[in-house]
Amino acid sequence: MTDLSLLHPRTVDEAIALQREIARRVVCEEAHGQIERVAGIDVGFPGGGTRGRAAIAVLDFPSLALIETAVAESEVNFPYVPGLLSFRELPVVLQALERLSAPPDLLLVDGHGRAHPRRCGIACHLGVLTDLPSIGVAKSRLIGMHEPVPQRRGAWVPLRDGSEIIGAVLRTRVGVHPVYVSIGHRVSLERAVDWVMACTTRYRLPETTRAAHALASGTARKRETGGEGLV
DNA sequence: GCGACAG
DNA sequence: ATCTTGTCGC
Incomplete structure (x- = not known):
């Protein structure tokens, strides 16, 4: 169901044009049912090469118990360019998303959503492509x-670009640097902040993000039977 | 022209 | 993002 035409630009100008189009489709308000499966999404480059490893950790909400994970690896050609991260990751x-037994109800993506020059960070891009709340x-x-x-x-202040509020700078824990929360798709900023706090326990980052990061970076601990999969 | 610049 | 030991602080 994913519209892949929105993912493979030939030039930077084309990529920027796609982002403007995707940004138009973003829904900045609640548009979802009950949420029981919250997924953390992250991409790592173990070894520092061009081989990207995407990891998804699905946690039950509100228990935050790990339900299932999915990993996919593939060669990544698109370079890292600030503002164009989604085309790279x-x-x-x-690929990893397709390996899940069922789509998550909400995606917590490692990166910005609307807090982007064209209001189209990776969280918006993924949300619109899959039409899942993010x-x-x-x-x-x-x-x-x-x-x-x-x-x-739990304290937060608005992140502004001119007169527009594009995100929230949130203190998830006392004594740590805040994190930047923004709308991805089908959720309001206020609720997005609530979701992030609800998924955060004793660390700076949400448990979803931490679980995905552990799988995407070589830091994964040994457990689970699940596939470490190549294609 | 000089910085800033998700991961 | 990734490469890396020790070290400061609670």
Whole structure:
């Protein structure tokens, strides 16, 4: 069901045009049913080469118990260009997504959503391609300005680009750098912040993101029977 | 022209 | 993102 025509631009200009088109399709309000399966999405490059490994960890909500995982590896050609990250990482992510027994109800993507120059970060791109609710959770800023974030756990301030609010800078834990939360698809910013907090327990990043990261980077611990799969 | 710049 | 030991702080 995925519209792959929105994923393979031939030039940078074409990529930017696609992003403008995708940004138009983003739904910035709640448009989903009950959410029981929350997925963390991340891509790593073990060894630092061009071989990308996408990992998806599906957790039960609200218990946050691990339900299932999926991994896919593939050669990545598109270079890393700030603002065009999704064209580099999404192809292999979609491969991993196809290996799940069922689609997740919500995606927590490692990277920005609307907090992007054209309001089309990787979380928006993936959300629109799959038409699944998604949220962007980034560890650092791409664009936007904001006031200092109060130290209290759960405190957040708006991330602005000019007069527009494009995301939230959220303190998930006391004493850690805040994370950048933004709308991916089919969810409001306020609810996105709530989801991120609900998935975060004792670390800076949500458990979903942590589980996916552990699988995508060689840091995966030994357990599970699941496939480490090549194609 | 000079910085900034998700992962 | 990835390459890496020790080290500061709670």
